[in-house]
Amino acid sequence: MIIILLGPPGAGKGTIAGEIKKEKDIPIISTGDILRKAIKNGSDLGKEAQSYVNSGKLVPDYLIMKIIEERIKEKDCKKGFMFDGFPRTIQQAVDLELLFKRLKHNIDQVFYFETSKNTIIERLSDRRVCTKCGAIYNLNYNPPKIKDKCDKCGGELIQRDDDKEETILKRLEVFNDETLPLVDYYQKQNILTKINADQDLDDRFKEVEARLKELGLVGKK
Numbered sequence: 001m002i003i004i005l006l007g008p009p010g011a012g013k014g015t016i017a018g019e020i021k022k023e024k025d026i027p028i029i030s031t032g033d034i035l036r037k038a039i040k041n042g043s044d045l046g047k048e049a050q051s052y053v054n055s056g057k058l059v060p061d062y063l064i065m066k067i068i069e070e071r072i073k074e075k076d077c078k079k080g081f082m083f084d085g086f087p088r089t090i091q092q093a094v095d096l097e098l099l100f101k102r103l104k105h106n107i108d109q110v111f112y113f114e115t116s117k118n119t120i121i122e123r124l125s126d127r128r129v130c131t132k133c134g135a136i137y138n139l140n141y142n143p144p145k146i147k148d149k150c151d152k153c154g155g156e157l158i159q160r161d162d163d164k165e166e167t168i169l170k171r172l173e174v175f176n177d178e179t180l181p182l183v184d185y186y187q188k189q190n191i192l193t194k195i196n197a198d199q200d201l202d203d204r205f206k207e208v209e210a211r212l213k214e215l216g217l218v219g220k221k
């Protein structure tokens with residue numbers, strides 16, 4: 001199963017990906033996570049990507065495609081994978097199509113998480129992530145049991161640098177300009193499902209799950 005989770009920052013793509021993973025154990029490929037890790041490790045990729053990520057701009061397509069090609073060729077991707085935060089430009093979607101043609105892969109479904117600006121700002125400014133395992137929390141509706149500590153691994157919870165309000169607004173602008181055209185692009189291919197991402201997590205996931213079942217991608221029909 002190969003699916004794409006598309007939506008503005010704060011739409012809950014990563015959280016939904018985690019829920020899908022509980023039902024279908026395939027890796028979540030988050031280009032954002034890969035880039036943040038590279039920056040933390042000070043690798044060549046990290047050095048090249050740092051200024052873009054920290055200012056909320058998009059990292060150049062050629063770097064992203066290199067990351068993707070390497071990642072999906074890894075062993076754990078044999079049964080499928082989910083893309084979270086990729087593709088983000090029409091060029092990346094076109095490059096992905098070419099890559100998939102070569103590797104004989106198909107996109108099963110694209111989920112577009114539609115949400116309002118207010119919800120996004122609220123969710124992102126309250127979002128905290130674990131520095132160790134990447135688990136995502138929200139101070140309002142999914143707080144950790146102990147302040148600033150991950151329930152799962154005890155790691156330290158932090159606010160991402162790019163989750164500060166000024167950068168959020170920049171990321172939203174970039175999403176509207178560069179990524180939103182992908183909705184039309186995948187709609188024309190008849191592989192897109194819109195999800196109302198203003199709903200709470202349970203209802204969002206129910207919609208996703210129902211569609212995956214309808215397509216025969218998880219559970220029984």
Ligand code: AMP
Nearest residue numbers: 031032052053056057058059085086088
């Ligand atoms: P995310 O965690 O998906 O919100 O991504 C955080 C940041 O990483 C973005 O604001 C971009 O700077 C960069 N990034 C992540 N994925 C991509 C992508 N597919 N194309 C370009 N830049 C990306």
